[in-house]
Amino acid sequence: MKRYVKGECRGVTLTQPEVKTVQLGQKATIECSMDVALSYDDLIWYQQKPGEAPKLLIHDINSLYSGTPSRFSGSGTAYTGRYFTLTISGVQTEDTGDYYCLSFHYPDSKHVFTQC
DSSP states (O other), rough: BBBBEEETTTTTEOOOSSSSOOOTTTEEEEEEEEOOOOOTOOOOEEEEEESSOEEEETTTEEEEEETTTEEEEEEETTTTOOEEEEESSSOOOGGOOOEEEEEOGGGGGGESSSOO
């Protein structure tokens, strides 16, 4: 695990830890918090490695995208939640990279992205 970002877009602030180091085989947890409750269940986790396109891992808080290893899982509360977690059970070498959460908010029926 490496860097994480704090992003702000149209008044919604999202915070993640800057750095997290985990030993191989151990459990890793990455937290994502926001100052505005999530709309519906629209929270995505993705991974990015240097020089590569982002890879979607989890959608709708805890649903794995096709091809995402089962050691990845997501948790949090739909509709009212502000705190979400990505867990990697048994970290492997290939899990090294940057991890981002992306949330969607709908003030005035418009999308607001916390990563822009």
